[in-house]
């Protein structure tokens with residue numbers, strides 16, 4: 001079966017929520033993918049910051065195989081070994097004391113929203129998030145998302161979400177009312193164009209929370225788990241949240257998400273207040289345990305930081321060489337965006353399309369920047385190869 005045959009079969013049966021490329025991917029290894037026609041791709045999207053250890057990482061694959069042969073699922077009314085080991089690793093290596101497990105980023109954010117509300121008590125339910133943010137597609141997560149294009153057609157959205165203009169702490173403070181219970185933000189906005197929050201801005205948000213008795217929730221679904229060169233992005237910014245959500249890279253491709261918080265705040269979610277049938281599933285948790293162990297091993301984060309510096313230099317050279325198309329680089333670690341000029345933005349989708357044709361997967365984030373999110377195990381040779389492909393396309397524009 002060819003790509004085209006698969007695409008025809010898929011397009012005949014799926015609800016059209018995705019604009020899919022005409023390729024059926026059949027195999028992955030490290031930073032490489034292959035499609036049904038045998039074409040090879042360099043994957044600099046990694047399932048959008050999911051396959052951070054690369055496709056089919058042998059240690060993770062072995063853990064999945066082993067767990068699948070022992071126990072695949074029981075109700076969360078019982079304990080399982082992988083889920084406990086995972087929670088212990090998360091607690092040991094973060095600000096948090098307690099963990100709730102779900103299956104995705106949106107679910108982790110739903111749990112955080114519910115926790116913020118129940119902890120703050122009756123009448124304190126409003127959450128302030130930022131314009132340009134992305135928090136997921138369930139109704140509450142989409143209401144928290146500060147991009148109107150994701151709301152259109154789905155109103156009325158759940159109440160209690162307001163959005164502050166990005167970048168100015170005063171804009172947030174102006175929205176604080178007696179109903180406010182929390183401020184929710186990503187330490188670096190991924191979906192809306194790889195936009196980092198400056199340290200001073202994040203610190204000002206922390207100060208606002210302390211001054212007004214609000215909870216600070218960091219959505220580290222995309223930035224967490226080594227993506228920005230530290231286990232969690234907020235560590236390098238020196239600002240600690242009260243609640244943090246994780247998902248994407250946690251299971252290196254298996255669906256798992258987590259909501260982390262402190263002992264005191266966690267005490268508000270008592271038995272019966274929240275639950276998930278599949279959350280922290282033994283197979284997904286077994287994969288996540290190996291993901292964390294691998295990332296926590298000596299030298300792993302240093303190598304991410306090294307590759308980040310290398311990649312940033314390369315992309316800065318591209319911006320310098322093609323000033324009519326690109327203006328510079330932003331992001332942290334291996335969550336990088338090449339910012340485009342107006343002319344570059346016009347060509348953004350075409351550039352991504354031509355990269356795809358040339359065997360490299362990237363995307364156009366927020367209709368503003370070319371986003372590069374390779375597996376964290378990417379080699380300098382693979383970075384060189386992708387930059388070369390990009391330059392060839394820029395040459396022809």
Ligand SMILES: *Cc1c(COP(=O)(O)O)cnc(C)c1O
Pocket residue numbers: 103104105106107109134135136137186190191219220221222223247248
């Ligand atoms: C991807 C993402 C989500 C949503 O995660 P899903 O697993 O798709 O529900 C939420 N927040 C951020 C910052 C994300 O990047």
